[in-house]
Amino acid sequence: MGEMLSLDCVVIGGGVVGLAVARELAMAGREVVLLEAEPLTGSITSSRNSEVIHAGLYYPTGSLKAELCVAGKQKLYDYCRDRHIPHKRCGKLVVASNEAEVAYLEKLLKQAEANGVDDCRLIGSTELFRLEPQITGFAALVSPSTGIIDSHRLMEAYVADIESHGGSVVLNSPVLAGELLGDTVRLAIGGLDPVEIEARLVVNAAGLDAWTISGGMVGLDRKTMPERHYAKGCYFSLTGRAPAERLVYPVPEPGGLGVHLTLDLAGQARFGPDVEWVETIGYDVDPRRADTFYGAIRRYWPHLPDGALQPAYSGVRPKVAGPGGGGGGDFVIQGPETTGHPAYAALYGIESPGLTASMAIAERVARLTL
């Protein structure tokens, strides 16, 4: 092993959440180095999602997902406006395809209100037809504050803030091993220039690999680590014009929000993600999964033409609860009090709405560690 560097704060993982955390710590005056294994920032889960700014409708009141989604959404819209990050507050519809699902929408409206999302309303099929003539349903919940964002431009802005506050983002730097010492953490970094680091604060924001990093951390009480589960989600893109101007969601399924219509900022439509519980990470999209997509989509868009769906991409959700646990599970954000070590913080299960919540998650981490 080569030289040994002594640092103040190290953030492991340059996805949207690690970048937001590094930004927050740097803006609080700490000296921050972010280590990213890949040659690019944001190339894993932060590139493999729906790029939706979620309103915060579904999550149980009092959960971190509910609190940090609602707080993060507001921060994100303000930041997008100030920094000219491409985004659009296009709104979203959750569509009930039968009478039984209408009861679910009524519950969802109450849940949204309890979470502090007070701009939603229920509409009937006539108003649904007026808003989105191609989408059919018994009723729908309208969420005006849902939007879409260019997540790569967001991450570029986070990097710019880190650097302008004296921090640095170091690519091609996989963390290989670590050890909790008295009041510091020692890390072994691989890549072209292997180095050892000793830091006064380490934040593990490695997404899908957060468990691997904590699992290899000598001295960490393994009982602090939550369960690890992975739920893959595939997307199919639509050939032809988008059937709606708003995002369109069905009533959710366990583990995900249901195969929904999302739009990118160019107005192109894609559908997904579905839910497949997996043991290992792989991103191929099996074209045969389209079969179930056609059925799911035609419940709210009956005129989806045959052959219009093309396999697009996939992402994997890091989760702390598996199918047995109902597919739910909250974000887990551990400061020194919970990891049991004064210099170690760790984030697990940062699935959706992690992009939306990124700035609020970062504030929470700063509060727990500074």
Ligand SMILES: Cc1cc2nc3c(=O)[nH]c(=O)nc-3n(C[C@H](O)[C@H](O)[C@H](O)COP(=O)(O)OP(=O)(O)OC[C@H]3O[C@@H](n4cnc5c(N)ncnc54)[C@H](O)[C@@H]3O)c2cc1C
């Ligand atoms: C299918 C899907 C759809 C989603 N849709 C939405 C949505 O519409 N809206 C929303 O708000 N959220 C959504 N999310 C959630 C959102 O994408 C994530 O919460 C967010 O991207 C997580 O960011 P992260 O920084 O925690 O993880 P990641 O983006 O995975 O970043 C972790 C980084 O750590 C790096 N790393 C790993 N191991 C090491 C190591 N040993 N050393 C150094 N670096 C390492 C990785 O290379 C990676 O870059 C979705 C997620 C999925 C899977």
